[in-house]
Amino acid sequence: MNKTLEEQRRQLPAYAVRQNILNCIQTSSTLILIGETGSGKSTQIPQFILESGMLNKGMVGITQPRRVAAITLSKRVSQEKMRQLGDVVGYAVRFENCTSENTKIKYMTEGILLREALNDRFLKKYQYIILDEAHERTVNTDVLFGIVKSIQKERSMFRMQELKIIIMSATMDVDHFSKYFNNCTVLYMPGRMHQVQVMHSKHRQDDYMFATLVTLFEIHRTAPLHHDVLVFLTGKDEIESMTSQIRNITRSHDLAGQPPLRAWPLHSALPAQRQLEAFQRSGENYRRVVVATNIAETSITLPGIKYVIDTGVVKTRKFDPITGLDSLKVTKISQAQAWQRTGRAGRESDGICYRTYTANEYDLFEKMTKPEILRCNLSSTILQLLALGINIETFDFMDKPPRDSIEVAFKQLKQLGAIKSVQNPQLTETGHRMSKFPIDPIYSKIIISSPKFECVNDILDLVAILSTENVYCEPNQNNRDQATAQHSKFQTRYGDHLTLLNIFTEYKKHNKSKQWCTEHFLNQKSLQYAFEVRQQLAEICDNVNVSSQADSPHHNVDQIRKCLITGLFNNVAELQQRDNHYIVMANRQRAMIHPSSVLSGYHANLNGFSSSSNGNGIISNMGNKLKDAHNQKANYVLFSEIVHTTQVYLRTATRIEPEWIQEVVPDCGYASRINNNQL
């Protein structure tokens, strides 16, 4: 058993260049290592360092963009070393630290290393830091680039132990990377394990859904039984439409002599159980086709895939600093992404990738995916950098974010009271406390304000549940009404925030029961995650003196909503009676309330519980006296998110009273405008 593990190790491409790699690591302080999936770089390089005796003090730290990867890699490597997980080889991710004094190789998420840097300015624990999957260019990867580079320099300046940096990546813009790391050595490792043949469409396709269907049934007609197919589409709607079309075609056409074709959807909104169904083959005599979003590009690896159909599109989120608007739009993938998708056909054996776009179109794709740091809201990242004592103006970004993004982030941090001024972005006392929370500054501000509103516990519940997505379970077609009925039990006319708070409160009251979740069509995994976030936030509260001692013994819905305004004051919108649209007060942006919101008007059937706010129980609808007034659309709402999809939508919205703005944030810039318009 162990012998085979060792044999497997020796067969990896990384093993063949072992000595070469070690020589390079020894002679250079920074090394870029390029190797494709299957080369064994993530599991082998840390072991090579350990076995070579080059590790004399400290650890090898190796970062991953995703939790699951950090955990599975450390499991694999501890097996290969024949040691218990958490001994010589361990991992650390949010909520879980599986390391010990003996740990020499530590796998972790990028976020963990960033948080560690906050408490250990020079990351003294580490002699080697390996940043893996660097080509993905997540915000955290980019921030870590700058941080480890500067720590390396400082450690050498102060004559501390040298920090060795290894950047590992699949394909990437080598020149750009090497230049940034002072023209360091670049080492290429032998290619992937299996061949994938790429077939481009001969002609331009107007309808990639149709092209996908044609390609799929051609594969189905000709390929051997167990050759499964993976299709990349952009979102839930497309995936549902595709799987139902596949079912209809297989049902209505005579596919005599062919094995059945079964389609499985795969996207993040599905509960864990249904994601597993797509992963596992449940029988022998059919062909499986998995229709997925880009979740199957990196996060989930499906076994048995021989064919990939790549539509060349993806849904991406982009932040516009001028309008403050997030947009979620279908865009063309990059060439690097196309190859990532192609590789999914060659995980276990040779495969084929069909691209429903022409070779010409491919040539016009961007070479690399734009780094996330260039297209996201930076307030959280900048608060963290400031807490590290970093000057943003001089920070050595590999790709510097746009001026507007940085300015908008400073402005927001100033408004939240986290920095002294935009010109002098020094952290205030509040800013220091805010930076301790691993959440968006808007919400850390709300938590810090909560003792004043005597609702610390409710706010912690609320922030915890807001940090998870997909609280509601996707019902099937046949139990949609049932799910709606169950969900409506939690709804209140106050809006979505207090509805979510109800769900979380009830979840805890029912001892986090799995069965209770199933009965109420709620996602147990998400609620459990929220529970753990809640615990973590409460611990941090203790450390930064946010005390719940003064908390009101009952839910005080007005105080909770006022407290939310202390962070979300820029997210307040006013109803335009004229056309039933909302206008965001801070920037005059026109928007609609998202149809999924309790306040959208599509949820007329708000049952609630019978009495009004009853002790620590569920927050129900308002008393009958007020009820009629509140059946109308809310005149003022506060929202968590504004996203441009098919329209500009406010998501997760709560009804507020206009006079609260003057009371809570008199300096917000639009308070007077509200008062003048009132009554």
Place this chain on the structure above:
DNA sequence: GAGCACTGC
């Protein structure tokens, strides 16, 4: 009438 994917000692 409708949400890509990640992450945080």
